[in-house]
Amino acid sequence: MSRFAWLEPRPEGLFVRPGGFFLDPLRAVARAVISHGHGDHARPGHGEAIATPETCAILEARYGREAFGRLRPLPLETPIELGEVSLWFAPAGHVLGSAQIVLEHRGTRVVWSGDYKRRADPTCAPFRLVPCDLWITEATFGLPVFRHPPAEGEIAELLRAREANPERAIVVGAYGLGKAQRLIALLRRAGYDRPIFLHGALLPLCALYERLGVRLEPLLPATTTERGRIRRELAGEIVLAPPSALADRWIRRLPDPLLAFASGWMRIKQRAKRRGVELPLVISDHADWDELLATCGEVGAEEIWITHGREEALIHVLSRRGIRARPLALSGYEEETD
Amino acid sequence: MQAFAELLERLLHAPQRTAKLALLCDYLRRTPDPDRGWALAALLGTLELPHAKPALVRALSAERSDPVLFAWSYDYVGDLAETAALLWPEPASDARAAPPRLSEAIAALAAAPKSRLPALLADLLDRLDATGRWALLKLLTGGLRVGVSVGLVREALARLGGVDPVRVEEHWHAQAPPYEALFAWLEGRAPEPAGRDALAFRPFMLAHPLDEADLPAIADTLADWAVEWKWDGIRVQLVAGPSGARLYSRSGEEIGASFPELLETARGLDPGTVLDGELVVMRGEEIGGFDELQQRLNRKRPSARILARCPVGLVLYDLLFESGEDLRPLPFAARRRRLESLLARCPSPRLRLSPLLSAHSLEELGRLRRAPPHPAIEGLVLKHKASPYRAGRVKGSWWKWKRDPFSADLVLLYAQRGHGKRSSFYSDYTFGAWREGPSGPELVPVAKAYSGYTDEELVRLDRWIRAHTIARFGPVRAVEPVLVFEIGFEGIRRSSRHKSGIALRFPRVLRIRWDKPAAEAERLAVLEALLETRARAAAA
Incomplete structure (x- = not known):
């Protein structure tokens, strides 16, 4: 019998039997522990949802308070007992509020990575390495072609493109929770202090980040006023929009838009080309191949389960290093939205 | 780097x-x-x-x-x-x-x-x-595939030097990488490069599309114009030099390796001969259609089988150089006489003179244009008999007057978003024609078109497509099959790659028939009949 048989994959997600709760369940359940606010990890409808205070605020903003029976905020690194399991959150460095879920049961420690990255991110707490017996990891970028360059260089590219195209609106497609705010914060760090213009869908979460203490201002809505004025005002400005808006009618209101897109997938030129992206920015909130591999080694786990992404390459390399790794078949988690 | x-x-x-x-x-x-x-x-x-x-x-x-x-x-x-x-x-x-x-x-x-x-x-x-x-x-x-053509490079060089792209073209082909003499000239650091390779490419003279408004002026001076068929092949330049031959496409690309029989033919010519003509499939007296020629295109080294099945030849339009003498400044009529005597002196089954047509009135000209005797003819070219051979599309010297395109009323089935400026518009369309299916009439895709509508029409179509979507497959939307388009096309051929078994050449939107009920759109059988007629004409 495996040391980890108390973890049961079920159709709803991974069930922690001695604690009576699911991790990032894909369907509504009685009690859920949620690693971060992205839609594929945080679904509405749970009787009770336990998450970091920031994630609770994000869940409330996205789904409304009535979407959950009870939202229970649990600060980082504050253990609680649930049944026979001790549970605590360690920062995952993915987006604001993101956490690894640490489970301790009868002397065994299991860590559920959620989504994570090891790079610095001005909008959230940095990843903390928690040694464990079982490491359950994501593998979104689980191929050696994915090596994210330093984000600062990509931001410099973005600013160069803006300088070179004063007549055009520089429209950056970015996921609405996390990526958009990180881009803004990185631009601010690079000394860019002009207003950044936002697609309407990005406004509420940016406002929430501000309330939670992440400095992003000055921000302005991109398209609320009358059309002719917008066209002039946005020439030479940086506009952020959710990826879907890049191919939407919305974009026609902007002056000669230059399409940029911030995602780890932009590492593959043909993929950027297919999307019609003129300026690919390789900026990701996920661990790249090197970080995935390094983390799998550093946690010192005797066994590794891989939840979503491209697990086969990771398993191939880990098994050559003598680490037992296997896929954990839970369907429903997505690739980084692009 | x-x-x-x-x-x-x-x-x-x-x-x-x-x-x-x-x-x-x-x-x-x-x-x-x-x-x-x-x-x-x-x-x-x-x-x-x-x-x-x-x-x-x-x-x-x-x-x-x-x-x-x-x-x-x-x-x-x-x-x-x-x-x-x-x-x-x-x-x-x-x-x-x-x-x-x-x-x-x-x-x-x-x-x-x-x-x-x-x-x-x-x-x-x-x-x-x-x-x-x-x-x-x-x-x-190999194959950088970043969307840069010879034409684009030529234009960039012309801009660099502030000169006409045609002049860049003259020198471009005579020089080898890294083109230092060319850059020196373009940047005004050296005179125009002189030494020219006998095998160099010479820029083509191109015909300007004829507008109805130009017709009266031509009618008044009809005797001054030479009239030829406009053949539907690929325009090429065959250059015979002292040490070999070259075959160039219109953009100046060297394509001789794909057509070894023409390089062979060039050996029978005097060194220093430059011919301008149309490359077509040629079997004895018979000329093949463009669909046959397509089998020869983009083959770097054609097999013996394909060489035997689809041999090519030239229908000759012009003579640019004869034994090293530059004939381009001469009037067309004089060059034509030199071309005729050259062919009489060095006959070849692969070389044929483009016949001169006679028309004494606009009506006769119109009749020729409407009913060409061969499917590989796509209209007329009118050349002023006094015109020298000048590079580029010179207005008033040569005119092309294409026959009216074929057209068919087809039903919009699918729409896809375009690229670049059009990336938020559904601008790429697939159209279908009716056929009898197992359970009644059904629409089968026969053509795709991306052009022919105005910007205003595109906006209206985009709105219509979004409102009439019945299914989505990734970037493609299937729409209610109710909107009819009049689609123009240049030809039709059999295609095993298409579900309908046919493919249209150069389809584009002529009109949007907001008024026409879809049930009245074209039947596949009618298009197939057109294919049959064309095949018979070719055999005749």
């Missing part, structure tokens, strides 16, 4: 021609010789690196990375150069030697013996970042 890599990457992602042109001009201005010349050669695929082959890249990658990981990565990325560039182990940034210049990399790769190549390439890759490695490996594996 870094500047070149950056250029390549930007060209790849630049959506419009104007943006690509600006990138090229900027690069040519900022980059010193000889790098910029080598860059142009690389972009146009004229670099000769005989031993640098994809197999070399594969072998080297296999040495430096896990073959299983390489296979999975290649599978995901889908491009050998890009996969290898991304997987190449990154040296520590402080340990990295200075990146090579483009000219240095090319010179080293061209000079190295085959056995030295792997080590040399590995050293170059170690000195480059991921984008630099990608660019270098793209060079080696």
